[in-house]
Amino acid sequence: MGRHTVREGRFWHCRAELHYDDAGAGPLAVYAHGGFVSQAVEDRMGLFDWVPVLDAGHRLVRCDTRGHGRSTGEPVDTDYTYPSLADDLLALLDHLGAAEPVDAMGASMGCGSVLHAAVRAPDRFSRLVLLIPPTAWTTREAHARANRESADTIEREGADAWLAANGTQPRPAVVAEVPEFPPTPAEQVLPSILRGLAQSDLPSRTAITSLRMPGLILAWVDDPGHPLSTAETLAWLLPRADLHVSRTRTDIGTWGERIAEYLGRTLP
Template identity: 70%
Template sequence: MYDDTGAGPLAVYAHGGFTSQDVERRMNLFDWAPVLRVGRRLVCYDARAHGRSTGRPFEADYTYVSLADDLLSLLDHLDAPEPVAAIGSSMGCATCLHAAIRETDRFSRLVLLLPPTAWASRERYARANRAAADTIERQGAEIWLAARGDAHRPAAVADVPAFPPTPPEPVLPSVLRGLARSDLPPPTTLAALRCPTLILTWADDPGHPVSTAAALADCLPRAELHIAHTRAEVQAWGLRIAQFVAVR
Protein backbone atom coordinates (compact mmCIF):
# COMPACT_ATOMS: atom_id res chain seq x y z
CA MET A 1 0.00 0.00 0.00
CA TYR A 2 1.25 3.47 -0.76
CA ASP A 3 0.34 7.15 -0.51
CA ASP A 4 0.76 9.28 -3.65
CA THR A 5 0.92 13.05 -3.10
CA GLY A 6 1.89 16.09 -5.14
CA ALA A 7 2.87 16.52 -8.76
CA GLY A 8 6.11 16.66 -10.70
CA PRO A 9 9.14 14.38 -11.01
CA LEU A 10 8.77 11.31 -8.83
CA ALA A 11 10.40 10.76 -5.45
CA VAL A 12 9.72 7.52 -3.58
CA TYR A 13 10.21 6.89 0.14
CA ALA A 14 10.91 3.52 1.83
CA HIS A 15 10.51 3.51 5.63
CA GLY A 16 12.53 1.71 8.27
CA GLY A 17 12.01 -1.80 9.60
CA PHE A 18 9.07 -2.57 11.91
CA THR A 19 7.41 0.84 11.33
CA SER A 20 4.99 2.09 8.65
CA GLN A 21 3.93 5.33 7.03
CA ASP A 22 1.27 5.88 9.70
CA VAL A 23 3.65 5.15 12.58
CA GLU A 24 6.29 7.52 11.23
CA ARG A 25 3.68 10.27 10.90
CA ARG A 26 2.64 9.70 14.51
CA MET A 27 6.28 9.82 15.57
CA ASN A 28 6.59 13.18 13.79
CA LEU A 29 9.98 11.97 12.68
CA PHE A 30 10.39 13.29 9.13
CA ASP A 31 8.74 16.28 7.46
CA TRP A 32 7.97 15.64 3.78
CA ALA A 33 6.12 18.91 3.13
CA PRO A 34 9.24 20.67 1.77
CA VAL A 35 9.66 17.90 -0.83
CA LEU A 36 6.16 18.63 -2.13
CA ARG A 37 6.78 22.37 -2.11
CA VAL A 38 9.76 22.04 -4.48
CA GLY A 39 7.48 20.39 -7.05
CA ARG A 40 8.00 16.69 -6.47
CA ARG A 41 5.43 13.92 -6.57
CA LEU A 42 6.07 11.85 -3.45
CA VAL A 43 5.09 8.20 -3.11
CA CYS A 44 5.51 6.72 0.39
CA TYR A 45 4.80 3.01 0.68
CA ASP A 46 4.48 0.38 3.40
CA ALA A 47 6.96 -2.46 2.98
CA ARG A 48 5.52 -5.95 2.81
CA ALA A 49 4.06 -7.11 6.16
CA HIS A 50 4.39 -3.57 7.54
CA GLY A 51 1.51 -1.20 8.17
CA ARG A 52 -1.22 -1.68 5.57
CA SER A 53 0.78 -4.11 3.41
CA THR A 54 0.29 -7.84 3.77
CA GLY A 55 3.07 -10.41 4.05
CA ARG A 56 3.78 -14.11 4.32
CA PRO A 57 5.72 -15.95 7.06
CA PHE A 58 8.67 -16.66 4.73
CA GLU A 59 11.98 -15.15 5.80
CA ALA A 60 13.25 -14.92 2.21
CA ASP A 61 10.56 -12.30 1.57
CA TYR A 62 12.23 -9.87 3.98
CA THR A 63 15.84 -9.84 2.87
CA TYR A 64 17.13 -6.55 1.51
CA VAL A 65 17.31 -8.14 -1.94
CA SER A 66 13.62 -9.12 -1.86
CA LEU A 67 12.64 -5.70 -0.56
CA ALA A 68 14.57 -4.14 -3.45
CA ASP A 69 12.53 -6.35 -5.80
CA ASP A 70 9.39 -4.82 -4.28
CA LEU A 71 10.68 -1.27 -4.81
CA LEU A 72 11.51 -1.97 -8.45
CA SER A 73 8.07 -3.55 -8.93
CA LEU A 74 6.48 -0.43 -7.43
CA LEU A 75 8.39 1.73 -9.93
CA ASP A 76 7.08 -0.50 -12.72
CA HIS A 77 3.55 0.03 -11.40
CA LEU A 78 4.00 3.81 -11.15
CA ASP A 79 5.36 3.89 -14.71
CA ALA A 80 7.66 6.85 -14.04
CA PRO A 81 8.80 8.39 -17.36
CA GLU A 82 12.24 9.40 -16.01
CA PRO A 83 14.69 8.33 -13.29
CA VAL A 84 13.37 8.84 -9.76
CA ALA A 85 14.79 10.17 -6.53
CA ALA A 86 14.78 7.35 -3.96
CA ILE A 87 14.68 8.10 -0.24
CA GLY A 88 15.09 5.32 2.30
CA SER A 89 15.43 5.07 6.08
CA SER A 90 17.36 2.21 7.73
CA MET A 91 15.81 -0.90 6.13
CA GLY A 92 14.54 1.42 3.40
CA CYS A 93 18.04 2.82 2.92
CA ALA A 94 19.31 -0.70 2.25
CA THR A 95 16.34 -1.34 -0.04
CA CYS A 96 17.21 1.71 -2.14
CA LEU A 97 20.89 0.79 -2.38
CA HIS A 98 20.18 -2.76 -3.54
CA ALA A 99 17.65 -1.52 -6.09
CA ALA A 100 20.00 1.17 -7.37
CA ILE A 101 22.95 -1.16 -7.95
CA ARG A 102 20.67 -3.55 -9.82
CA GLU A 103 18.99 -0.95 -12.09
CA THR A 104 21.14 2.16 -11.80
CA ASP A 105 19.53 4.04 -14.66
CA ARG A 106 16.17 4.13 -12.89
CA PHE A 107 17.48 6.42 -10.13
CA SER A 108 18.46 10.07 -10.42
CA ARG A 109 19.41 10.69 -6.77
CA LEU A 110 19.55 8.76 -3.51
CA VAL A 111 18.81 9.99 0.00
CA LEU A 112 20.03 7.51 2.60
CA LEU A 113 18.64 8.11 6.09
CA LEU A 114 20.09 6.22 9.05
CA PRO A 115 22.19 3.59 7.25
CA PRO A 116 21.94 0.39 9.32
CA THR A 117 24.68 -1.80 10.71
CA ALA A 118 26.68 -3.28 7.85
CA TRP A 119 29.66 -5.42 6.95
CA ALA A 120 31.91 -6.02 9.99
CA SER A 121 29.28 -4.86 12.49
CA ARG A 122 26.41 -6.80 10.92
CA GLU A 123 26.83 -10.21 12.55
CA ARG A 124 26.08 -8.96 16.06
CA TYR A 125 22.82 -7.46 14.79
CA ALA A 126 22.00 -10.67 12.93
CA ARG A 127 22.50 -12.81 16.06
CA ALA A 128 20.20 -10.54 18.05
CA ASN A 129 17.53 -10.78 15.35
CA ARG A 130 17.69 -14.57 15.23
CA ALA A 131 17.45 -14.77 19.03
CA ALA A 132 14.47 -12.39 18.97
CA ALA A 133 12.71 -14.54 16.38
CA ASP A 134 13.24 -17.64 18.53
CA THR A 135 11.88 -15.86 21.62
CA ILE A 136 8.75 -14.70 19.79
CA GLU A 137 8.03 -18.21 18.54
CA ARG A 138 8.54 -19.79 21.97
CA GLN A 139 7.07 -17.15 24.26
CA GLY A 140 5.34 -14.47 22.21
CA ALA A 141 6.09 -10.95 21.07
CA GLU A 142 5.11 -9.37 24.41
CA ILE A 143 7.86 -11.29 26.21
CA TRP A 144 10.41 -10.18 23.61
CA LEU A 145 9.32 -6.55 23.83
CA ALA A 146 9.38 -6.62 27.62
CA ALA A 147 12.87 -8.14 27.62
CA ARG A 148 14.12 -5.29 25.47
CA GLY A 149 13.17 -2.86 28.26
CA ASP A 150 13.96 0.77 27.68
CA ALA A 151 16.26 0.58 24.68
CA HIS A 152 18.93 3.22 24.30
CA ARG A 153 17.60 6.33 22.56
CA PRO A 154 19.95 8.73 20.75
CA ALA A 155 19.81 12.24 22.15
CA ALA A 156 18.55 13.63 18.83
CA VAL A 157 15.34 11.60 19.09
CA ALA A 158 15.06 10.92 22.83
CA ASP A 159 11.60 12.55 22.93
CA VAL A 160 10.19 10.58 19.99
CA PRO A 161 7.55 8.08 21.22
CA ALA A 162 8.18 4.37 20.75
CA PHE A 163 5.68 2.13 18.96
CA PRO A 164 5.37 -1.66 18.78
CA PRO A 165 6.41 -3.38 15.55
CA THR A 166 3.78 -3.20 12.81
CA PRO A 167 4.35 -6.69 11.30
CA PRO A 168 1.77 -9.05 12.86
CA GLU A 169 3.16 -11.53 15.36
CA PRO A 170 2.83 -14.63 13.10
CA VAL A 171 5.03 -12.90 10.50
CA LEU A 172 7.41 -11.04 12.81
CA PRO A 173 9.95 -13.90 13.26
CA SER A 174 10.25 -14.20 9.48
CA VAL A 175 10.87 -10.45 9.18
CA LEU A 176 13.58 -10.64 11.84
CA ARG A 177 15.28 -13.62 10.22
CA GLY A 178 15.07 -12.09 6.75
CA LEU A 179 16.81 -8.96 7.97
CA ALA A 180 19.37 -11.13 9.78
CA ARG A 181 20.25 -12.70 6.41
CA SER A 182 20.81 -9.28 4.85
CA ASP A 183 23.62 -6.78 4.48
CA LEU A 184 24.39 -3.68 2.45
CA PRO A 185 26.02 -4.25 -0.94
CA PRO A 186 29.82 -4.62 -0.79
CA PRO A 187 31.78 -1.33 -0.86
CA THR A 188 33.46 -2.32 -4.12
CA THR A 189 30.03 -2.66 -5.74
CA LEU A 190 28.78 0.63 -4.31
CA ALA A 191 31.84 2.42 -5.69
CA ALA A 192 30.37 2.04 -9.18
CA LEU A 193 27.15 3.87 -8.22
CA ARG A 194 27.45 7.30 -9.82
CA CYS A 195 24.21 9.06 -8.86
CA PRO A 196 24.44 11.93 -6.33
CA THR A 197 23.74 10.70 -2.82
CA LEU A 198 22.79 12.50 0.39
CA ILE A 199 23.47 10.57 3.63
CA LEU A 200 21.79 11.72 6.84
CA THR A 201 22.21 10.06 10.21
CA TRP A 202 22.21 10.90 13.89
CA ALA A 203 24.89 10.28 16.49
CA ASP A 204 25.01 7.67 19.25
CA ASP A 205 22.78 4.99 17.74
CA PRO A 206 24.29 1.47 17.82
CA GLY A 207 21.72 0.17 15.32
CA HIS A 208 22.60 2.95 12.87
CA PRO A 209 26.24 3.66 13.61
CA VAL A 210 27.92 6.75 12.24
CA SER A 211 30.71 4.40 11.10
CA THR A 212 28.38 2.84 8.51
CA ALA A 213 27.27 6.24 7.23
CA ALA A 214 30.88 7.43 7.02
CA ALA A 215 31.95 4.27 5.20
CA LEU A 216 29.15 4.77 2.68
CA ALA A 217 30.22 8.38 2.15
CA ASP A 218 33.76 7.17 1.50
CA CYS A 219 32.87 4.49 -1.05
CA LEU A 220 30.04 6.24 -2.95
CA PRO A 221 31.69 8.54 -5.51
CA ARG A 222 29.20 11.45 -5.26
CA ALA A 223 28.06 11.37 -1.63
CA GLU A 224 27.72 14.01 1.06
CA LEU A 225 27.22 13.16 4.74
CA HIS A 226 25.53 15.12 7.53
CA ILE A 227 25.31 13.96 11.16
CA ALA A 228 22.58 15.28 13.48
CA HIS A 229 23.19 15.74 17.18
CA THR A 230 19.96 17.51 18.15
CA ARG A 231 16.24 17.15 17.48
CA ALA A 232 16.28 20.50 15.67
CA GLU A 233 18.85 19.17 13.22
CA VAL A 234 16.70 16.11 12.50
CA GLN A 235 13.65 18.31 11.98
CA ALA A 236 15.63 20.26 9.37
CA TRP A 237 16.22 17.11 7.31
CA GLY A 238 13.03 17.63 5.31
CA LEU A 239 14.26 20.95 3.95
CA ARG A 240 17.73 19.57 3.27
CA ILE A 241 16.22 16.61 1.38
CA ALA A 242 13.94 18.91 -0.61
CA GLN A 243 16.85 21.10 -1.69
CA PHE A 244 18.81 18.02 -2.70
CA VAL A 245 16.09 16.32 -4.75
CA ALA A 246 15.04 19.61 -6.40
CA VAL A 247 18.31 19.75 -8.36
CA ARG A 248 17.79 18.43 -11.89
Protein backbone atom coordinates in the same frame (compact mmCIF):
# COMPACT_ATOMS: atom_id res chain seq x y z
CA MET B 1 0.38 15.90 4.76
CA GLY B 2 -0.01 19.63 5.13
CA ARG B 3 -2.10 21.12 2.34
CA HIS B 4 -1.18 18.30 -0.04
CA THR B 5 -3.80 15.68 -0.82
CA VAL B 6 -2.63 12.10 -0.24
CA ARG B 7 -3.82 9.55 -2.78
CA GLU B 8 -3.78 5.91 -1.71
CA GLY B 9 -2.81 3.12 -4.08
CA ARG B 10 -2.00 -0.57 -4.03
CA PHE B 11 -0.62 -3.31 -6.22
CA TRP B 12 0.21 -7.00 -5.99
CA HIS B 13 3.72 -8.37 -6.11
CA CYS B 14 5.03 -11.80 -5.09
CA ARG B 15 2.14 -12.91 -2.87
CA ALA B 16 1.73 -9.51 -1.18
CA GLU B 17 -0.64 -6.58 -1.60
CA LEU B 18 1.52 -3.48 -1.21
CA HIS B 19 -0.11 -0.17 -0.24
CA TYR B 20 1.37 3.25 -0.87
CA ASP B 21 0.66 6.96 -0.35
CA ASP B 22 1.04 9.26 -3.35
CA ALA B 23 1.13 13.05 -2.88
CA GLY B 24 2.23 16.14 -4.76
CA ALA B 25 3.09 16.65 -8.40
CA GLY B 26 6.32 16.99 -10.32
CA PRO B 27 9.47 14.85 -10.55
CA LEU B 28 8.94 11.49 -8.84
CA ALA B 29 10.65 10.58 -5.58
CA VAL B 30 9.99 7.27 -3.82
CA TYR B 31 10.64 6.50 -0.16
CA ALA B 32 11.12 3.22 1.76
CA HIS B 33 10.67 3.32 5.54
CA GLY B 34 12.53 1.53 8.31
CA GLY B 35 11.73 -1.79 9.92
CA PHE B 36 8.60 -2.48 12.00
CA VAL B 37 6.88 0.88 11.33
CA SER B 38 4.71 2.19 8.46
CA GLN B 39 4.03 5.48 6.75
CA ALA B 40 1.25 6.28 9.22
CA VAL B 41 3.42 5.43 12.25
CA GLU B 42 6.33 7.50 10.94
CA ASP B 43 3.96 10.44 10.55
CA ARG B 44 2.72 9.99 14.13
CA MET B 45 6.31 9.81 15.39
CA GLY B 46 6.96 13.21 13.80
CA LEU B 47 10.51 12.21 12.98
CA PHE B 48 10.71 13.09 9.28
CA ASP B 49 8.96 16.05 7.67
CA TRP B 50 8.06 15.51 4.01
CA VAL B 51 6.09 18.74 3.50
CA PRO B 52 9.15 20.71 2.27
CA VAL B 53 9.71 18.09 -0.44
CA LEU B 54 6.12 18.43 -1.63
CA ASP B 55 6.17 22.22 -1.35
CA ALA B 56 9.29 22.25 -3.54
CA GLY B 57 7.33 20.67 -6.38
CA HIS B 58 7.98 16.94 -6.12
CA ARG B 59 5.68 13.96 -6.31
CA LEU B 60 6.39 11.73 -3.31
CA VAL B 61 5.33 8.07 -3.16
CA ARG B 62 5.84 6.25 0.16
CA CYS B 63 5.08 2.53 0.25
CA ASP B 64 4.34 0.39 3.31
CA THR B 65 6.91 -2.42 3.13
CA ARG B 66 5.47 -5.92 2.78
CA GLY B 67 4.25 -7.23 6.12
CA HIS B 68 4.19 -3.69 7.55
CA GLY B 69 1.30 -1.29 8.02
CA ARG B 70 -1.42 -1.82 5.42
CA SER B 71 0.70 -4.13 3.25
CA THR B 72 0.29 -7.87 3.54
CA GLY B 73 3.05 -10.44 3.86
CA GLU B 74 3.64 -14.13 4.38
CA PRO B 75 5.80 -15.76 7.09
CA VAL B 76 8.60 -16.48 4.62
CA ASP B 77 12.05 -15.40 5.82
CA THR B 78 13.48 -14.70 2.36
CA ASP B 79 10.64 -12.28 1.54
CA TYR B 80 12.18 -9.77 3.96
CA THR B 81 15.83 -9.70 2.89
CA TYR B 82 17.14 -6.44 1.46
CA PRO B 83 17.33 -7.90 -2.08
CA SER B 84 13.71 -9.09 -1.87
CA LEU B 85 12.56 -5.69 -0.62
CA ALA B 86 14.53 -4.13 -3.49
CA ASP B 87 12.43 -6.30 -5.83
CA ASP B 88 9.32 -4.73 -4.30
CA LEU B 89 10.72 -1.24 -4.82
CA LEU B 90 11.48 -1.91 -8.49
CA ALA B 91 7.99 -3.40 -8.88
CA LEU B 92 6.57 -0.17 -7.43
CA LEU B 93 8.39 1.81 -10.14
CA ASP B 94 6.91 -0.51 -12.76
CA HIS B 95 3.44 -0.07 -11.26
CA LEU B 96 3.82 3.72 -11.28
CA GLY B 97 4.95 3.63 -14.90
CA ALA B 98 8.24 5.37 -14.08
CA ALA B 99 9.90 5.65 -17.49
CA GLU B 100 12.57 8.15 -16.39
CA PRO B 101 15.09 7.78 -13.55
CA VAL B 102 13.63 8.70 -10.16
CA ASP B 103 15.00 9.96 -6.86
CA ALA B 104 15.00 7.17 -4.27
CA MET B 105 15.04 7.65 -0.52
CA GLY B 106 15.20 5.11 2.27
CA ALA B 107 15.62 5.03 6.05
CA SER B 108 17.39 2.21 7.91
CA MET B 109 15.93 -0.99 6.40
CA GLY B 110 14.67 1.16 3.52
CA CYS B 111 18.22 2.35 2.97
CA GLY B 112 19.21 -1.27 2.33
CA SER B 113 16.29 -1.72 -0.07
CA VAL B 114 17.22 1.41 -2.02
CA LEU B 115 20.90 0.54 -2.31
CA HIS B 116 20.22 -3.00 -3.53
CA ALA B 117 17.70 -1.68 -6.06
CA ALA B 118 20.21 0.92 -7.27
CA VAL B 119 22.97 -1.67 -7.68
CA ARG B 120 20.63 -3.97 -9.60
CA ALA B 121 19.05 -1.30 -11.82
CA PRO B 122 21.21 1.85 -11.69
CA ASP B 123 19.60 3.39 -14.77
CA ARG B 124 16.29 3.69 -12.91
CA PHE B 125 17.61 6.13 -10.31
CA SER B 126 18.88 9.69 -10.57
CA ARG B 127 19.77 10.43 -6.92
CA LEU B 128 19.83 8.58 -3.61
CA VAL B 129 18.88 9.95 -0.20
CA LEU B 130 19.94 7.58 2.58
CA LEU B 131 18.61 8.28 6.07
CA ILE B 132 20.15 6.64 9.15
CA PRO B 133 22.02 3.87 7.29
CA PRO B 134 21.93 0.65 9.33
CA THR B 135 24.68 -1.66 10.53
CA ALA B 136 26.68 -3.05 7.62
CA TRP B 137 29.69 -5.19 6.82
CA THR B 138 31.84 -5.49 9.96
CA THR B 139 29.10 -4.20 12.28
CA ARG B 140 26.34 -6.36 10.81
CA GLU B 141 26.92 -9.75 12.42
CA ALA B 142 26.15 -8.69 16.01
CA HIS B 143 22.92 -7.06 14.80
CA ALA B 144 22.02 -10.16 12.78
CA ARG B 145 22.62 -12.41 15.79
CA ALA B 146 20.34 -10.23 17.93
CA ASN B 147 17.62 -10.45 15.25
CA ARG B 148 17.83 -14.24 15.18
CA GLU B 149 17.59 -14.37 18.96
CA SER B 150 14.60 -12.01 18.88
CA ALA B 151 12.84 -14.26 16.35
CA ASP B 152 13.38 -17.24 18.64
CA THR B 153 12.04 -15.28 21.62
CA ILE B 154 8.84 -14.35 19.77
CA GLU B 155 8.21 -17.94 18.71
CA ARG B 156 8.95 -19.26 22.20
CA GLU B 157 7.39 -16.58 24.42
CA GLY B 158 5.38 -14.24 22.18
CA ALA B 159 5.86 -10.72 20.87
CA ASP B 160 5.10 -9.12 24.24
CA ALA B 161 8.18 -10.72 25.78
CA TRP B 162 10.33 -9.40 22.94
CA LEU B 163 8.89 -5.91 23.29
CA ALA B 164 9.41 -5.97 27.07
CA ALA B 165 13.07 -6.90 26.60
CA ASN B 166 13.52 -4.15 24.01
CA GLY B 167 11.93 -1.66 26.36
CA THR B 168 14.82 -2.06 28.80
CA GLN B 169 17.38 -1.00 26.18
CA PRO B 170 18.54 2.63 26.25
CA ARG B 171 17.56 4.80 23.29
CA PRO B 172 19.93 7.19 21.51
CA ALA B 173 19.72 10.56 23.23
CA VAL B 174 19.08 12.33 19.93
CA VAL B 175 15.71 10.53 19.55
CA ALA B 176 14.95 9.75 23.19
CA GLU B 177 11.83 11.94 23.16
CA VAL B 178 10.40 10.56 19.91
CA PRO B 179 7.20 8.59 20.67
CA GLU B 180 7.45 4.80 20.44
CA PHE B 181 4.79 2.60 18.86
CA PRO B 182 4.29 -1.17 18.75
CA PRO B 183 5.49 -2.90 15.58
CA THR B 184 3.00 -2.85 12.72
CA PRO B 185 3.71 -6.39 11.42
CA ALA B 186 1.44 -9.12 12.76
CA GLU B 187 3.02 -11.43 15.32
CA GLN B 188 2.99 -14.40 12.95
CA VAL B 189 5.28 -12.64 10.46
CA LEU B 190 7.60 -10.90 12.94
CA PRO B 191 10.02 -13.86 13.23
CA SER B 192 10.31 -14.06 9.44
CA ILE B 193 10.97 -10.33 9.17
CA LEU B 194 13.67 -10.55 11.83
CA ARG B 195 15.31 -13.56 10.19
CA GLY B 196 15.10 -11.97 6.77
CA LEU B 197 16.87 -8.89 8.09
CA ALA B 198 19.43 -11.14 9.80
CA GLN B 199 20.26 -12.59 6.37
CA SER B 200 20.70 -9.09 4.93
CA ASP B 201 23.56 -6.68 4.50
CA LEU B 202 24.18 -3.63 2.38
CA PRO B 203 25.70 -4.31 -1.05
CA SER B 204 29.45 -4.81 -1.10
CA ARG B 205 31.69 -1.79 -1.06
CA THR B 206 32.78 -2.65 -4.61
CA ALA B 207 29.17 -2.73 -5.82
CA ILE B 208 28.41 0.62 -4.20
CA THR B 209 31.53 2.16 -5.70
CA SER B 210 30.22 1.20 -9.14
CA LEU B 211 27.20 3.49 -8.73
CA ARG B 212 27.35 6.80 -10.56
CA MET B 213 24.37 8.68 -9.13
CA PRO B 214 25.04 11.25 -6.38
CA GLY B 215 23.79 10.77 -2.85
CA LEU B 216 22.73 12.64 0.27
CA ILE B 217 23.34 10.81 3.55
CA LEU B 218 21.63 11.91 6.75
CA ALA B 219 22.78 10.34 10.00
CA TRP B 220 22.60 10.87 13.74
CA VAL B 221 25.02 10.00 16.53
CA ASP B 222 25.35 7.41 19.30
CA ASP B 223 23.02 4.79 17.80
CA PRO B 224 24.50 1.25 17.60
CA GLY B 225 21.71 0.19 15.24
CA HIS B 226 22.63 3.00 12.84
CA PRO B 227 26.34 3.54 13.41
CA LEU B 228 27.97 6.64 12.05
CA SER B 229 30.65 4.40 10.52
CA THR B 230 28.16 3.13 7.91
CA ALA B 231 27.14 6.65 6.90
CA GLU B 232 30.76 7.78 6.67
CA THR B 233 31.73 4.78 4.55
CA LEU B 234 28.81 5.35 2.19
CA ALA B 235 29.77 9.01 1.86
CA TRP B 236 33.26 7.91 0.87
CA LEU B 237 32.05 5.24 -1.59
CA LEU B 238 29.32 7.18 -3.41
CA PRO B 239 30.30 9.85 -5.95
CA ARG B 240 29.58 13.46 -5.03
CA ALA B 241 28.00 12.36 -1.77
CA ASP B 242 26.94 14.88 0.87
CA LEU B 243 26.91 13.77 4.51
CA HIS B 244 25.07 15.58 7.27
CA VAL B 245 25.22 14.38 10.89
CA SER B 246 22.65 15.52 13.46
CA ARG B 247 23.43 15.68 17.15
CA THR B 248 20.10 17.10 18.35
CA ARG B 249 16.42 16.39 17.74
CA THR B 250 16.04 19.98 16.54
CA ASP B 251 18.61 19.44 13.82
CA ILE B 252 16.85 16.26 12.64
CA GLY B 253 13.86 18.55 12.09
CA THR B 254 15.83 20.25 9.30
CA TRP B 255 16.12 17.06 7.26
CA GLY B 256 12.99 17.69 5.21
CA GLU B 257 14.30 21.07 4.09
CA ARG B 258 17.73 19.60 3.40
CA ILE B 259 16.21 16.86 1.26
CA ALA B 260 14.03 19.35 -0.63
CA GLU B 261 17.05 21.55 -1.37
CA TYR B 262 19.08 18.55 -2.48
CA LEU B 263 16.38 17.23 -4.81
CA GLY B 264 16.04 20.69 -6.31
CA ARG B 265 19.66 20.81 -7.45
CA THR B 266 20.40 20.54 -11.15
CA LEU B 267 22.02 17.23 -11.97
CA PRO B 268 25.36 17.44 -13.80
